[in-house]
Amino acid sequence: METLLTNHRQLGTTPFLYSLEPLISKLRKDLDLPRGNAQRYTDALKGLPAIKPSLVILDKDQVTAGTIQDIPMEGRRDALNDLESSLMALSPWRKGPFRLFDLEIDSEWRSNLKWDRFAHEISSLRGRRILDIGSSNGYYMFRAAAREPWMVLGVEPQHTFYFQYLALQKYLNLDRVFCLPIPFDDLPMMEGFFDTVFCMGILYHRKSPIDMLKNIQAMMKKGGEIILENLIVTDHPDLLRGSRVAEPYPGSPMPLCLCPEGRYAKMRNVYFIPNPKTMESWLKRTGFHNIRWIDISATTPEEQRKTPWIATESLTDFLDPHDPSKTVEGYPAPVRAIVTARS
Ligand SMILES: C[S@@+](CC[C@H](N)C(=O)[O-])C[C@H]1O[C@@H](n2cnc3c(N)ncnc32)[C@H](O)[C@@H]1O
Incomplete structure (x- = not known):
């Protein structure tokens, strides 16, 4: 203890x-x-x-x-x-x-691939107050710490990942990196406090994504930057497995959302998967501006796979074995987008 x-x-x-x-x-x-x-x-x-x-x-x-x-x-x-x-x-x-x-x-996710997608596209982290929502074991907080922020605070409610963070910190011993074992909702309102917020892999798990974005916005300094990564639905013709694009698909002008009836890729807690237009509208409605599309990538088994460090299933078990462009439930296979926006 x-x-x-x-x-x-x-x-x-x-x-x-x-x-x-x-x-x-x-x-x-x-x-x-x-x-x-x-x-x-x-x-x-x-x-x-x-x-x-x-x-x-x-x-x-x-x-x-x-x-x-x-x-x-x-x-x-x-x-x-x-x-x-x-x-x-x-x-x-x-x-x-x-x-x-x-x-x-050798973790299930090669998180360095996600980091590489956005790390050169965001504002300098030097001297900044960073919040990482759903920080897991701290991988992105540690990478951010290399850029000399004022401090990085993570919130991670799952004890497994929080204790992994503590194990890593025992040896990394970074005095500007902190983590609390709580959901974002339990963080006291720190109005106008953060310069940069990472909100990655979170929003599709939320029953009320707009409320969450509103609360994040309230905790940010004016002009601060959110790095938002989320599952999206798109029928972008260039988005073949493994390909990447940096623009939202202009083909669908309607803001639409996939709401899985039950599970999505075997996950029980996925509620809304927006198309690019919806993701933009959520950001605009919650007061963000200067929205920039940084990356759209299909998730591949090169990035998410089973290793000796996980005993559970991984991506290939979540996809239709006869058609990997679909999940086992028949929904479009995971595609993730990264956008940045100003508060
Ligand atoms: C899909 S993972 C994403 C982890 C990491 N941010 C990334 O992008 O790789 C979602 C993480 O958010 C955590 N989480 C779930 N609900 C949360 C909440 N309400 N507040 C903060 N974190 C939450 C989960 O425990 C999990 O570690």
């Missing part, structure tokens, strides 16, 4: 974040209760060997801490076993990749 407390204490002592102190005290109490997975994950964290990394690399595809040479020869094998088994106990590792003391965590 010490890692948790340290992490929260840092957050509480950061200027401007005092408003979060009551929330942090409550979380501290909640996480101390031996219930759910938190206890199991806390034990996994305790199993991580105490090694000091000689290097941290944040600006390459694999977020890295240390090398094998940082572990004394005597006891190296045991330390590596402890490292691997503790990290495995925090599976599934959806986002990554990471490299800790030369142990590679």
